[in-house]
Amino acid sequence: MAISEVGEYAHLDQAQIEELGRELDAIRAEVLESRGDRDYRYIHSIIRLQRGLEISSRALLYFGARNRTVWALGTGVLAVAKILENMELGHNIMHGQWDWMNDPEIHSTTWEWDLVGNAADWKHTHNHLHHKFTNIIGMDDDVGYGVLRVTRDVPWKPRYSANVLVNTLLMAGFEWGIGLQAVSLSAALPGSTEAPEERRRARRFIVKAGKQILKDYILFPVLAGPGGRQALTAAVTANIIRNIWTNAVIFCGHFPDGAEKFTLTDVETETRAEWYLRQMLGSANLDGGPVMNLMSGNLSFQIEHHMFPDLPSNRYSEISLKVRDLCERYDLPYVTGPLWKQYLQAWRTIARLSLPDRYLRRTADDAPETRSEKMFAPGPPMPGLATALAGLRKRRARAAR
Numbered sequence: 001m002a003i004s005e006v007g008e009y010a011h012l013d014q015a016q017i018e019e020l021g022r023e024l025d026a027i028r029a030e031v032l033e034s035r036g037d038r039d040y041r042y043i044h045s046i047i048r049l050q051r052g053l054e055i056s057s058r059a060l061l062y063f064g065a066r067n068r069t070v071w072a073l074g075t076g077v078l079a080v081a082k083i084l085e086n087m088e089l090g091h092n093i094m095h096g097q098w099d100w101m102n103d104p105e106i107h108s109t110t111w112e113w114d115l116v117g118n119a120a121d122w123k124h125t126h127n128h129l130h131h132k133f134t135n136i137i138g139m140d141d142d143v144g145y146g147v148l149r150v151t152r153d154v155p156w157k158p159r160y161s162a163n164v165l166v167n168t169l170l171m172a173g174f175e176w177g178i179g180l181q182a183v184s185l186s187a188a189l190p191g192s193t194e195a196p197e198e199r200r201r202a203r204r205f206i207v208k209a210g211k212q213i214l215k216d217y218i219l220f221p222v223l224a225g226p227g228g229r230q231a232l233t234a235a236v237t238a239n240i241i242r243n244i245w246t247n248a249v250i251f252c253g254h255f256p257d258g259a260e261k262f263t264l265t266d267v268e269t270e271t272r273a274e275w276y277l278r279q280m281l282g283s284a285n286l287d288g289g290p291v292m293n294l295m296s297g298n299l300s301f302q303i304e305h306h307m308f309p310d311l312p313s314n315r316y317s318e319i320s321l322k323v324r325d326l327c328e329r330y331d332l333p334y335v336t337g338p339l340w341k342q343y344l345q346a347w348r349t350i351a352r353l354s355l356p357d358r359y360l361r362r363t364a365d366d367a368p369e370t371r372s373e374k375m376f377a378p379g380p381p382m383p384g385l386a387t388a389l390a391g392l393r394k395r396r397a398r399a400a401r
Helices: 006-010 016-035 039-063 068-092 119-132 158-172 174-179 198-225 225-254 271-281 290-295 299-307 313-329 339-352 385-400
Strands: none
Touching: 006 158, 016 271, 016 313, 039 068, 039 198, 039 225, 068 225, 068 290, 119 174, 119 198, 158 174, 158 225, 158 271, 158 339, 174 198, 174 225, 198 225, 225 299, 225 339, 271 299, 271 313, 290 299, 299 313
């Protein structure tokens, strides 16, 4: 099933893992030391760009929403503005990537993003739980978001037959899935017996979601006057576009082939170097240029982000060159690919795991969506993980002929 011995799976001994960790610490220290004016200029240029796009979209929808071409243009610009706010600004600011500037406008403790979920609860589920326990079954709720089966370590139940339908709904309403991830709405009901913190969390969500609904679906359509109905449909459409894009980027970073899952076996004694290694093995990147990097919030470098979540996102591109070099030297895979391929693999896994295990061909230890160190036994020792995986693929290809 999932990986229980990370070093064994990676074909590295403890000394090699610790040396890898020291090299990654050196990369981190170098970036921390070199932060300065170019990073300041970058993030403030993105803020200006995002605000300019949002103001432009609102103006288009205010003055020309009844013209179909203008409506489509305004809706598209609004969707881009929302994507930038969520991905390159909100997500990265709330990771503390820009706290070193001591700018209260873009500090992780003060930023509230353009989503129905509130920042404080997201930072707990994402920054602490997801990034600390990345892809650990039973600890990281992002492994399926509590509604999907994306690994065979989760026993099949009849409700998972609807995996594809559920993910389609999750994709369209992704902000709601993220916002409700750690929220029990029943805790907000009068007479609830839930813990006080659960009740407070539910009330915070309701207040934030209410403000978001008021802004997007009431205030701006009313301000649009005669074009209010068109402004309303534009807001709904832009939010859905943003949700679908965000879902695609995040799923491509966590669920394509090669983004591994782990058990809780040794996490309590995990060293920093072992944590780095788990992040490298549990994440996947997206191939693309500057536009892809910007529109994904630089989560096209998901591997680098998972190892260095609080470093400025504009540095991930240069960091990735050094991480690739480390992967080559330690014979580790560096999982990356185009968005269409990674997303297709994620959807294939979701569709495949809607079926009971008895209908699946590969064993639970060597299926693309769930691999473990047991896939290499029995057999002679292999020099490194990347070489070992390539060897297995060649042998299977020959056997299939």
